[in-house]
Amino acid sequence: MKAVGLVVEYNPFHNGHLYHLEASKTASGADAVIAVMSGNFLQRGEPALVSKWARTKMALKQGADLVIELPYAYATQKAETFADGAISILEALGCSSVCFGSENGEISPFLETAELLNSHHAEYQQLVKQFMKEGMSYPSAQTSAFLSLETDSRPLDLSLPNNILGFQYVRAIQKQKASMRPLTIKRTAAGYHDEDFNSSPIASATSIRKALFSDEQKDISPFVPSSTNELLREYESEHGVLHHWENYFNLLKYTVCTMSMEEMRQIYEVEEGLENRVKSVIMHAESFKEFMEQLKTKRYTWTRLQRMCLHLLTRTTKDQMQQAGGRAPYLRLLGMSDAGRSYLNSVKKNLETPLVSVLSSFSHPLLDLDIKASAVHAMILPEPLRSHCIKREYSTRPFQYDREKGCFL
Template sequence: MKTVGIIVEYNPLHNGHVHHFEASKQAAGAESCVAVMSGHFLQRGEPAVVNKWARAEMALHMGADVVIELPVAYACQPAEWFAYGAVRLLDATGVVDALCFGSEEGSLEPLSRLAGLLHREDAAFRSLLQEELKQGASYPAAYAAAVRRFGIDNDADGPLPPLDQPNTILGLHYMLALQRLQSPIIPLTLPRREAGFHQADITGTSIASATALRKLLFGTGWKSPDEAALRAVAPYVPAYTLDILLREHAAGRGPLCWEHYARPLFTQLLSRPEEELRQLHEVTEGLEHRIKHSLTQLPPDTASPVESLLDLLKTKRYTRTKLQRMLLRILLGHPQQSLSRESLQAGPACIRVLGFSSKGRALLKRMRVTASLPVITRAAAAEDPAWLGMDIRAGAVYSLGYRELDPSQWQRDFTQPPLQLDRV
């Protein structure tokens, strides 16, 4: 049974994701699919609109056969570590034959050629990349500039891919991770269609980006959506996505955005002295001073305090994504040493299964034999639960955004078995 791997966030799952899923299976000639999905918090340093189990359920309804959680240590990182963690998990299953991802160009050859030149990336290149990031460039733009400064440019074999595009830079890092892991997984890419990755406006009748759908849900004031706002996304999402969004809304579990975490976030920002903030991941270059100063400048009547804080913190040097990741690490209390380069290079410690289909049950049986990491279906069954500690704590904090304080949600990682969906 040939299996394709995909790397996803589904925030929320929409019609464009369905197209990518179906095209991925076709391109790989696959009968089954393993999806690595970010947990409660996402790559741009944001909380997911609904929790990881709700989004895993969407993936299973779509047709994914096994959904694996990308740990928060990797899920909320720039492209290099996001890609490395996800590819490491797919490779560790021992059952994935191909990885299919979207890119702006939809051409594998330029990415493969560039990955071949960069996969032994050294300290000199990383230094150039950090210099560009410190100037305030986004990660894709900084990486593109570092590549040029490193002396890699268009050559006789053709032009380089547009590295300032988010899907393409992710695709490159998927290729780099495959090479560095010496993985037998075959890479495949598909061109991204219609709505762009962060396109905030809806221009089609059935396809819209997740960014545009979140804007439709929350509006510009980032207020909790009502049922009418939820139903407004109906033309752009499968029926099961809408049903799950409505169910989670009725239960008081979403949709969520940063403003739902204002109180626990500001508790951390106000109670921690500067020297403690400085020890947390992403709090770099004196940002602890800027945070404390910005707190004194917040307008007293703001309806969106986290948005207001981000506006005060943002400069040309500090992108919104960098600042959101920083605030997330403060919210979750992640110290610098726990997310050091050396720690991240070690890779995820286990394969955490969030859900599976009837076909996925057979895949999991194979994985028990082929996987190079422990396959965990329940946190309580882990030989060493400390492996999952960071994700379990993230799940507890995520539940603080729910309408009601529910202590049972703090331990859901221990009580929730993998979702099982038997499709006809």
């Protein structure tokens, strides 16, 4: 069997994701689709709308065959580290290709840009450092360094979010000497950061989340599969909430107020005296939005600061995150279809990375971070639901989806 890998968050699964999944399977000629999915917190430092278990169901119902969790130590990182973790999982599972959405839509510019940066590596790194010293954020410094290289060839626009992430997948494949082939599908209709709907049935996850939290209660049904809509409503009915940062602001304020400056300095992404600014600003802010608006500076992007806040919330230290090397140390299985089970059976004897389906069978410091993150994600829920969700991390076995019958076993 041949598998294509997708790196996803599905927050929530929408029509654009369905298009990407189906187009990826067609472009790769794969028999199975493996989705490496972020857990309960995401790359932009946000809580997922619903639990990873609910999002696993969304993925399986719409065509994913295996859903593997991307550990917290990779899922909540900058694009380069995020990509390293995801690609290492797909390589460990023997994927023949990885397919990502991009604004460009052609793979050759990604390969040419990787070759260009490899040949100008020292110059590029020096320029990044120079621009950061001038007060630029890391992403802006990278873009400016790329544009400042002494070359006439710049085949890829690295100022666009999906191009940036796709490029990091290509770089990760090269660094890890992975055997898989990179493919890309052009994003259609909605842009990554689009906040409003248009006439297309494909909308950005950003606009869908905005609609879900809108006072107007906008209808998202034209932009998501019916199963996504059903699972979102079911989750909100059972849990009384769709998760977002405002739910966690009191917990964040409590955490910051009860930590010493020295404790804060040990937290991942707390750098260059940020602990002083955080302590000062949070005391007077009445909402997470207000706090972030006052905390934001030209040097640090909203996303970078949001990730720092997440690590404060989960009390994740620099030492803990440094245990994440270039390759993920385990494969946490969240769900599978019949095809996914067949694929796993075909590669199991060649797996060198431990496959984890029950937590009691494996332990690792990075897995401890995943467990803690799931507990924090559940902290805003009332009892006894909160305890149930925390215990679920240990008791839930991977979902098995019978695609022919259209039901979970």
